[in-house]
Amino acid sequence: MTLDMRRTIDPDTYFDHxxxxxxLQWAHDEVDKFVKTQSPDQRIVLVTSGGTTVxxxxxxxxxxxxxxxGTRGSSSAExxxxxxxxxxxxxREQSLQPFNRNYSHNTRGILSYLERINGQIRVKPEWEEKMGRDLDSYQKYTQEGKLLMVNFTTLSDYLFLLREVSLLVASLGPRVMFYLAAAVSDFFIPSHSMSEHKIQSASGDLTLHMxxxxxxxxxxxxxxxxxxxIVSFKLETxxxxxxxxxxxxxxxxxxQVVVANMLNTRKCQVWLFTKEEAQNPAIIQISKEDVDAxxxxxxxxxxxxxxxxxxxIANAQQQDLSA
Amino acid sequence: MTLDMRRTIDPDTYFDHxxxxxxLQWAHDEVDKFVKTQSPDQRIVLVTSGGTTVxxxxxxxxxxxxxxxGTRGSSSAExxxxxxxxxxxxxREQSLQPFNRNYSHNTRGILSYLERINGQIRVKPEWEEKMGRDLDSYQKYTQEGKLLMVNFTTLSDYLFLLREVSLLVASLGPRVMFYLAAAVSDFFIPSHSMSEHKIQSASGDLTLHMxxxxxxxxxxxxxxxxxxxIVSFKLETxxxxxxxxxxxxxxxxxxQVVVANMLNTRKCQVWLFTKEEAQNPAIIQISKEDVDAxxxxxxxxxxxxxxxxxxxIANAQQQDLSA
Incomplete structure (x- = not known):
């Protein structure tokens, strides 16, 4: 059976094709090392962030x-x-990174934050306090081995890396949280039915089957x-x-949890859906004034x-004791 | 993936729909001011750079x-x-910018270039020389009014801005070059036939007509x-x-010129096609060693x-004199 004869592809089959x-190997080694250096009761979270490409x-x-x-993911990581x-x-490569996020996704380039004073290249005085704070945090967490960054671009990169990290942290059980904030593609073109070369426009319109x-x-x-x-996200319009x-x-x-949000109000309001609160999700909201501030x-x-x-975690320990 | 034969849309109609x-208004005012402050024989170039979205x-x-x-465009602008x-x-917003380009599109964030010394936030010594040079150039050209940056994201943004700039510089004639290095979409979905909300994946596959x-x-x-x-670009695989x-x-x-290049060798080799050299285009190439250096x-x-x-420009002046 070929892939495109089925409506949905089996996840396992995906990795074979x-x-x-x-x-991937670098990520495997780094995550393995990262996890092993944490203390036995250290809570760990995998934050996924940014969109995938197809x-x-x-x-x-x-x-x-x-x-x-990558705003949600990078801010949450902090x-x-x-x-x-x-x-x-x-x-996602080029998406926002923790602590760096305030200086990268605007129309200003890095050089606009700098000036030459007595031959030295320094951060402009008006940025010194804020950037200094972010720099200190960034260095602290990196040096303490509390932050590991792994990048992806395509849907396929993302899925391979997600599985790899999962299998490496699985044995740590309840103290690991998955915070799946990345915007993952819903549709893709299987590699074998993709055009080999750049699609030509001379012949008119284009129809894509995904x-x-x-x-x-x-x-x-x-x-x-x-x-x-496990926490997943749901974004709708x-x-x-x-x-x-x-x-x-x-x-x-x-x-365990679905964090649901609307595209237009995602910075002010989200709902937490759980099995117990499926009809009455908890609302988390902040005011427009808070956002602006x-x-x-x-x-x-x-x-x-x-x-x-x-x-x-407490419930899981309770169950372990009573088992 | 199939290609359908259909009629293409008239450029003028595009702007109506x-x-x-x-x-756009900001860009109009800035370009107008920029052009008017240049001396009468100043050569001007419009460099377009980065890809458009649809x-x-x-x-x-x-x-x-x-x-x-945006490598080609930002490097050429310099x-x-x-x-x-x-x-x-x-x-394109988030694509590479002149002088900033060496510090933005890698997996490092801005903070990895900085360190705190005696309470001041400074560029790390190993980056000081190179960044200092780029900073000086960036400030010089900006302050001298020789560099104006205008950003776009979508195909539609790009086309409106391209037309606006064109109409503002048209009267300057031969001393203006258009260096159209942006990767412009060949296919789009007209606004009226677009889905209002996020396309749902529950119903299976997706077919897009563009x-x-x-x-x-x-x-x-x-x-x-x-x-x-006018210089246009042609990228093929x-x-x-x-x-x-x-x-x-x-x-x-x-x-006047088509700069032709292959996706895989675009950093080492391009061909300049002109009417006179249509069969024997001039080749510009540099070695892999030069690129690595x-x-x-x-x-x-x-x-x-x-x-x-x-x-x-000289030919045009000649023609003016003899006319």
Whole structure:
């Protein structure tokens, strides 16, 4: 049976038909080392961030991309570090990075933050305090071995790396959280049915047939990391769909939390759907004034999830004792 | 993947059916001011750089993107400045910018270039010389009013801005060069046939019908800036197509130069096609060793084009005198 004869592809089959990213072995070694140097009760979180791309051609000139600057993921990673977590940050290349995020995704380049004083290249006085704070945090967490960054670009890179990290942390059980904030493509073109060369425009219009991406949350929850605390995200633009889709995901995959949000209000408001609160999700919201004043809603989201994660760990220990 | 034969859209109609970018008025005012402050014989170049995106949904979550980091454009802009040009740099947001380009598109964030010494935030000693040089150039050209940067994201943004700049510089005639290095989408989904909300994946596969983007080089050459020196680019992955397509573009649009290059060798080799050299294009190439040593082929490309542009200006003056 060929891949495109089926409506949805089996997740396992996917890995047999796509090439792993060039940094897979490096990521394996680094994550393995990172995890082994943490203390036995250290809480660990995998934060995924940014959008994945889907190439339209084997010699890639064009690709379909998902909207995501990586704001949610990079801001959340900072909050997790502040709350004592060790963070594996799996992020789209060129998307926002923790602590660096305030200086990279604007129309200013790096040089606009600098000036020459007495021959030395220094950060301009107006940026010194804020950048100094971010620099100190960044260096502290990196040097303490609490932050590991692993990058991806394509959907395929992402899926291989997600599975690799999962299998490496699975044995740590409940103290690992998965915070799956990356915007993962829903559709892709299987490598064998892709155009070899740049698609030509001379002949008129273009029709693209894309397959649905297999739902990797299922093997992740059921097989890869069945004991971990798993948080997935649901972003919609149609408010009517948000609740039903969040509930559907919980029922289908059986994981712990769905963070649901609308594209236009995602910086002010999210809902936490759980099995127990499927009809009455907890709302986390901050005011427009808070957002304008520089407050990140991720502070509140991460605080609440860390609290629930703590409870999840306690419950698991309880069960271990009574078993 | 199938290609359908259909009729392409008229360039003029395009502007009636799409919304202009929010920075159009700002760009108009800035370009107008920029051009008016240049001396009467100042050579000016519009460098376009980076890829355009094509949204798949009106509430955009997904889009088709063209591969281009903006290396060619940002490096060329630096060379044009070094050769005395005033540069309008029309670039994709988040793509590489002149002088900043060496520090932005790698996996390192800005903070990894900095350190705290005696309470001051400074560039690390190993970066001080190179960054200092780039900082000095960047500040010099900006302060002298020789570099203006205008950003776009979507295909539509790009086309509106390209037309706006064109109409503002048209009257300056031969001393303006258009260096159209941006990777512009060939296909798009007209706004009215776009999905209003995020495309749902529950129903299985996805089929996208995209229209061919109207060829804007035609009105640009014929109507917008008929007296300017126009350089377009042709990037292919199939070597058999490169020559024929470059010649075809020259015949069809009647402009001055097509810079043709292959995706895989674009940093080492380009061909300059002109009407006179349609069968024997000039080759510009540098060795792999030169590339590894940090030499940019754009230095040679821009030098050669500036020479030809000078000749073009001289010829135009000759014709003026004899007319």
């Amino acid at each position: 796509n090439l792993p990213p060039t940094n 190439p339209l051609e084997n010699n890639t000139v064009r690709f379909v991309d998902n909207f995501s600057a 909050q997790f570090l502040a709350m004592g977590y060790a963070v594996i940050f799996l992020y 397959n649905q991406v297999p739902k990797f949350l299922r093997p992740l929850v059921k097989n890869w990391v069945p004991l971990c605390f 149609d408010p009517e769909l948000l609740g039903p889709k969040a509930r559907h995901a919980l029922e289908k995959y059986g994981h 520089g407050k990140d809603i991720e502070q509140d989201i991460v605080e609440e999830l860390a609290r629930r994660h703590q409870q999840y | 799409n919304l202009p970018p929010t920075n 949204p798949l949904e009106n509430n955009t979550v997904r889009f088709v993107d063209n591969f281009s980091a 060379q044009f400045l070094a050769m005395g040009y005033a540069v309008i740099f029309l670039y 229209n061919q983007v109207p060829k804007f080089l035609r009105p640009l050459v014929k109507n917008w800036v008929p007296l300017c020196f 199939d070597p058999e197509l490169l020559g024929p397509k470059a010649r075809h573009a020259l015949e069809k649009y009647g402009h 940090g030499k940019d082929i754009e230095q040679d490309i821009v030098e050669e084009l500036a020479r030809r542009h000078q000749q073009y």
